[in-house]
Amino acid sequence: MPRITVDGEIIEVPDGRTILQALDDVGLLMNGVDIPHYCWHPKLSIDGSCRLCQVEVEGIPKLQIACNTSVQEGMAIRTDTERVRKAREGVMELLLVNHPLDCPICDQAGECKLQDYAYEYGVEASRTREPRRALKKNVDLGSTIKFDQERCILCRRCVRFCSEIPGTGELRVFNRGDASVIDVHPDFPLENDYSMNVADICPVGALTTQDFRFKIRVWFLEDAPGICTGCSNGCNVHIGVANNKVYRYVPRRNDDVNDTWICDSGRMSYKQIGGGARLKEAGVRGEAGRLENTGYEAAVREAAKRLRSMIEEHGADSVVVLASAHATNEDLFTLRRLSDGLGAGADGVAVVQGKSDALLIKADKAANAAGARALGFGPAGPVLDRIRDGRAKAAIVLGHDLLDESHLGGTEALEGLDLLIVLDVQQSALHKVADVVIPVRHAAEKYGTLTNHAGRVQRVEPAVEPAWEAWSDGEVLTLMGQALGLEGFEDGYDPAKISEWMSERVSAFAGVHLRVVGDQGRPLPGERA
Amino acid sequence: MVISDETRSKIDAEIGNFPQRRGALLPALHLVHKDHGYVSTDVAKELAEIFEINPIDVMEVVSFYNLFYDRPQPRHHAHVCTNLPCSLRGARSLLRRLESHFGVRAGEATPDGKLVLGHEECLGACAYAPMMRVDDTYFEDLDFEKAKTILDGLE
């Protein structure tokens, strides 16, 4: 590990890296060592063209770009001299020569690197008297992204992204000199599974997502750390919240999971949190055959009561339990204990399968399929068989993934059950046949952990509060356990404690629980290579 | 197919000259310009197939170079060099007179589609100024009468 001196401080950095890469590796870039940059991005190839990251390197007369200068033992760099500052000012002034300066109506305002650095390094008043470039504004590059060519500073991050990450290469720089513009081929719009990432990496307001633009000024948003629940990759996200409403997901960097990216469908999955399809009322099927709102806790107690009578009548092995791969490890550990405590006839987990790729998108379309499996929930098949052949009289079902074509394909088979208890985040056809439905919280509304496809346990925490009564699955199941008089439910449901208990009880989770996984997650012991 | 078999085989021969296929892209673009005068969307798609790249890669290259065009061109390009050595020798006055002779501004095509009159940067004929390039041919030591005769004589 070479040691370099940065502004007089000696730092040990990885070998074979450039100055920016090395500082990023050790977590100091823009976090102790400020070297502003536009074209450089930690997950893209080095471009070296914006020239903003110039630093002084001892022994080299010209300023060097930190993005492309390799670190060497004993190298001494300065980022804070008058020469460096002047160079940055020069770049900033020139970048602003043709920029429209339309910040008041620009959606990037507030999270714009041009604004930020111009404030820090800009000249106070524009010295240009020349007309600015008039280019395309408000054009659709594809179905997800709007483009304002005038705001573009030609850092070409988006161009490199499309070529290097999804590999689709829709964007290119046309023409040359100050006529250079980024554009798509008219016959091949920007359409790939990751297209919206270009808006995140665009340092200015040139690329914005159709979905988020003009929804809200970003300074009204608060960021909560979260995990995307669209598939089992568990991409880390910043959940953008204002007034208890989720406005967007943007990827949160995690080099072990998603680098700085997220797929478009995962990004859009934030809509499930506040969407109209949420299940908001608990219900118990009454004499008239209709679901009646008896109050939340009453519904949970009623579920437990009906379950007890079913067990008394048909025996515990007439009960089947179906886990949801959307629930947290803590929810599912509680379900595991409930299932075992009851002595249920079978349990398993229904996971919907879908498209996958080599980048981020995984076939398991749920965030915690691996966690469910690690907690002993096997394939849904044996559970569904018991439902179909009538051995099962009662079922506790979390979520509605069993309705997928790959499982039941509908509610018909469920009609034979005497008791169907459903805990769900969303409304579904299950509610037509369920005897008790209980709304539960989305992963963005509760504490817990999720285990991704690679066995990495990652933390979730509440970013918003549901505007209706909803508990986490674990809390509901705990009350049911208490009502059924089962052991181990006496202390209630505290996700942190449950998590720690799980890490003690379940060997797959040994040593890994909510309090220790941090904001970057931690692999299960079996996954540590 | 828009690109002819004959041109395709010439492109194949060019590809053989380069350690990587794409090296022959500029030669191939010169060849298709000889046939078509510009790179249409279809030509770009076919070139992209030949070179195993995206059509946009072809169009991006086309946009960078002065001699490549992405839309149909008049039959001839008549470009007067207006860089400093030629300007010092009256190139811009020559261009102005040619503009009024043909009734077009530099950069515009004549209405009959015969030629586009343009100005161009240094063409390496500085001692023989003023000069113009008509397609692939240089005409040097020009005055207005000479230039007019040359251009009027074009098919």
Add this chain to the structure above:
Amino acid sequence: MLKVPYVTGYLSEHFGDDGFGTLSGYEARGGYRGLRQALDTSPEDLIELLKSSGLQGRGGAGFSAGMKWSFMPTDSDRPKYLVCNADESEPGSFKDRILLERAPHQIVEGILIAAWATGAEKTFIYIRGEYAFPADQVDRAVAEARERGYLGAKVMGKDFAHEIVVTRGAGAYICGEETGLLESLEGKKGLPRKKPPFPAQYGAFGMPTTVNNVETFSHVPHIVCKGADWFRGFGTEKSPGTTLFGVSGQVQRPGLFELPLGTPLDEIIFEHAAGLLEDRPVKGVIPGGMSMPILPANQLDVPMANEFLRERKTMLGTGGIMVMDDTTCMVRVACVISYFFRDESCGQCTQCREGTGWMNSIVERIERGAGEQSDLDILLDVAGKMEGQTICAFSDAAAWPIQGLLRHFREDFEAHIRGKKCPFPGSFEL
């Protein structure tokens, strides 16, 4: 039209002979003797010979050719390439074009000697797209050389294989920058590459590559035949040899002149180029192609070699001398120059992409009579910001001429600003 230098030297003495462009004509005048001799010399000795000759690259930067060859790795079995940079586009320069047209075999011979010295298996001659006729001459020469066995699996019967591929640019000045050229050669836009890596490690198609200018290669056979000392008999101690000066602008006899480096500028203008039209006085001279800062009339005594030109804050560049008489408006000159660089910037680096355009807009506004005194400070400030901070030297080349014009002809700019119009009605038309 036949174009031969008015003053010839070893490079150009046969340019007037019909047939010098053919293989037989070239050999009849001593051609390919250098190659024969080189193939009996070890590559190491050839590189030493080149180094001791002091031959400087003639493409503009003036770097030692022998040093450049010595950077090619000798311990690698990756294929190695040479590139002959025939993308001559520097305004004021036309020497390479005449070399290509009149003496293609001299270039081919120089290339083959360099190939033997550096172990290169292939050479790409990259000729600017507009040079259709010169390219035809080179194509023909290469075909002749191949037929004669000077190219192919056994060059001159020796255990040495070499192939030459002639290829064409398509109209982009930046492809004359060696790494822009390499990108273009690979079928891409000619965006100069960031360095490191340098072409000797990672050049054409990722392989070790040496890029030399047309004229540089042309000197090589003569140095091999006649030796380093002979070569050093021309020119100055630091800048040996002759070069092809191209003189253009308002002189009586514009053309090429092969003269030793170090020949005084006034000798070239007033003796060889026969002075100015109508015997008007000189106002300014650009000594080395448009990228090089202008010299005023009182500095024409400068010997044309970098060690002297640098003292006058300019450089030899490509030896393209542009002479302007006393009617010339230097703001118009600035307009022409800055437009060129605006048009030809590749657009990668911020300073160059935005600075070239800004400078051009300002000088055009000054020429229109709408300039302000503060514009001059802005021009110098922008030029300063463009200097020494970009991927390639284009940005510097765009800044220097404007700095030069303001250094020596600030009064022209100020007169425009004061009078709110161009005070040089007799100047060349813009």
